[in-house]
Amino acid sequence: MSPTSSQEHPPETNSRRIQRAVEYVEDRWFPVNKKLLESIKKGFHEGRYDLDLDFLVEDLKSDLSLFSYCIKELAALHHLENRGDISLANPIELIRWGGTKRLQHILVKEAQQISTHALESISSFQSDRLSETLISASAIEILSENTSVSPELGFSSSVLRNLGLLLISWNYPTIYAQALERLNKDNSLDELLSDALGFSPFLLAVTLLKRWGLPEWWVVFKKVGSSVVDSDTESVLLVLEKLHAIGEALARANNPSTYPSAAEDWSLAKKGIVDALGQNGLVRIQESVQIRCEYYRKALPIVFSEDMELDAEKKIRLLAQEQLHERNPYIRRCSLEVRTKLEQVYKLINREAISSEPIRILTKQVLSYCGFTGCAVYVYDPGLMALVPRMLTGRLEVHKAASIPYAPESERADFISLAFECKTPLIENCRTAMGQEIVYIGLCLGRSQKAGVLYLEIPESVSSQLSSDVLTLSRAIAQTLMDCLHIS
CATH class of the missing domain: 1.10.3210.10 (Hypothetical protein af1432)
Structure with a gap:
């Protein structure tokens, strides 16, 4: 006007x-x-x-x-x-x-x-x-x-x-x-x-x-x-x-x-x-x-x-939801309950500065609600040439949190290092010593400039019961985390 x-x-x-x-x-x-x-x-x-x-x-x-x-x-x-x-x-x-x-x-x-x-x-x-x-x-x-x-x-x-x-x-x-x-x-x-x-x-x-x-x-x-x-x-x-x-x-x-x-x-x-x-x-x-x-x-x-x-x-x-789905298209394919929780996280994101509250809710509450039992966020440190765990949630069974040398071309490259290099999520599963089947996923954080890796674990029995597939859910969470951290 x-x-x-x-x-x-x-x-x-x-x-x-x-x-x-x-x-x-x-x-x-x-x-x-x-x-x-x-x-x-x-x-x-x-x-x-x-x-x-x-x-x-x-x-x-x-x-x-x-x-x-x-x-x-x-x-x-x-x-x-x-x-x-x-x-x-x-x-x-x-x-x-x-x-x-x-x-x-x-x-x-x-x-x-x-x-x-x-x-x-x-x-x-x-x-x-x-x-x-x-x-x-x-x-x-x-x-x-x-x-x-x-x-x-x-x-x-x-x-x-x-x-x-x-x-x-x-x-x-x-x-x-x-x-x-x-x-x-x-x-x-x-x-x-x-x-x-x-x-x-x-x-x-x-x-x-x-x-x-x-x-x-x-x-x-x-x-x-x-x-x-x-x-x-x-x-x-x-x-x-x-x-x-x-x-x-x-x-x-x-x-x-x-x-x-x-x-x-x-x-x-x-x-x-x-x-x-x-x-x-x-x-x-x-x-x-x-x-x-x-x-x-x-x-x-x-x-x-x-x-x-x-x-x-x-x-x-409605415009905010439309813009959200354009930025994070995976949310649309999640269940209504998960979609609602992720949208609540987005409402708390500060566009001017990184805020700890939406990150806390995402990693402490949303992940647990979705059935993930363990989470680690690895940040790439160029000085150390390593991926260093910064945020830990729950209990990790397969890959314990530790600094990982970044060596993607090595024959013995770690799963986290490979996920950092890969453009698409890596997903594998294994049986623990206690006989539990665990699905674990690694997703690179950042497209124009890689910043780190989101590592998630979820019991196979829980993964198979999800209303949306575990990769779609993991991608929705990873994109939400990138938006919380202002990673593009």
């Missing part, structure tokens, strides 16, 4: 670039929902809006392109009619000023006359952008209740703040898609697009408002240049800025595959929503989103279905 930090105008040398961009995106705009446009035209013909213009306002709020296009065109008419500066409380008041006659004149056009783009050719990232804006605007509209901010200002300011992102996603699609690919926790979409285009999406939105003669404080939330806002308006803008932070965080949280910050965004959004609206707040926002996307869903039911479900916790959890 549009960040709140990029609110400074670029150097004068970039003014020509932003002006060219403004003319370019105004000519092309972003696509109109033809089904809704035809419904509105029919409504004019049938007199649906004659008694109450708010019916038309509600219809326009269901199409972000028509909503913002009408504001642009009405601002132009306001100027042509010499009505003076626009000093209305919010953009929807401008729509009401327009009335049915002016709006019917604006909306007599065909969809392709408003935008050169067609909704039917929408890409996944363009539908995400529409969805995020609808979620954010709907959330802020509901959050504005019982505050000094009018819900109309909350909704419309959110749409206009995101106008730059909407226009860039359709008119600079390659640059927008490349920015999404580079998005991580250390940058923002606004920053990446600003670097690529020479202007930020937020600046594009502000420049458009200035060009149309609309108040900048509708989107900037503070005094800009020579603009003047009274103390009451200034206090409203402070509240509005906080509401936008919550609404935009909610929108990002519902798209975790795009935003690495989704988990943190959800924490912020959830607290803000509960504090403002209570435990039922998210349900109310969901209902509003469903109303706003009704016509989008009619036009493209497959695209605008799951995207509009506000279940950030579920989406974040």
Whole structure:
């Protein structure tokens, strides 16, 4: 979503670039929902809006392109009619000023006359952008209740703040898609697009408002240049800025595959929503989103279905599981019980530093649960040219823990040394002096750079009863250990 930090105008040398961009995106705009446009035209013909213009306002709020296009065109008419500066409380008041006659004149056009783009050719990232804006605007509209901010200002300011992102996603699609690919926790979409285009999406939105003669404080939330806002308006803008932070965080949280910050965004959004609206707040926002996307869903039911479900916790959890299974595909083939235990280990892994807790749970609890009776982790010491046991669990029957000289080419090379050299796990079995059949496995730790060996022992009687084969289970455990130790 549009960040709140990029609110400074670029150097004068970039003014020509932003002006060219403004003319370019105004000519092309972003696509109109033809089904809704035809419904509105029919409504004019049938007199649906004659008694109450708010019916038309509600219809326009269901199409972000028509909503913002009408504001642009009405601002132009306001100027042509010499009505003076626009000093209305919010953009929807401008729509009401327009009335049915002016709006019917604006909306007599065909969809392709408003935008050169067609909704039917929408890409996944363009539908995400529409969805995020609808979620954010709907959330802020509901959050504005019982505050000094009018819900109309909350909704419309959110749409206009995101106008730059909407226009860039359709008119600079390659640059927008490349920015999404580079998005991580250390940058923002606004920053990446600003670097690529020479202007930020937020600046594009502000420049458009200035060009149309609309108040900048509708989107900037503070005094800009020579603009003047009274103390009451200034206090409203402070509240509005906080509401936008919550609404935009909610929108990002519902798209975790795009935003690495989704988990943190959800924490912020959830607290803000509960504090403002209570435990039922998210349900109310969901209902509003469903109303706003009704016509989008009619036009493209497959695209605008799951995207509009506000279940950030579920989406974040499913994405984490998907990423886990990509990193450790063997987990998927383990039993449900083992898979659950390994997933719990992954939740404890610290991505920034090695943590002892997940390693302890893996080697002390998970291995025992799976039936392994002995485990040793050997670390390769290049100074000693040996594999040295560092972590021991349980009781080893076949290969006692001891430093092993690394000599893979020797005719008498040890099993541990051979496992370190081998790309695939080694597995053998033998009978102990007590007559027990033991299966023992050696797995090299590390691919790009070998770090050591995981050595496991399990009774054959237990191994034969496993719901998944012992090699798959061993590989799942070895990969989990490598991820705990940050070994690639």
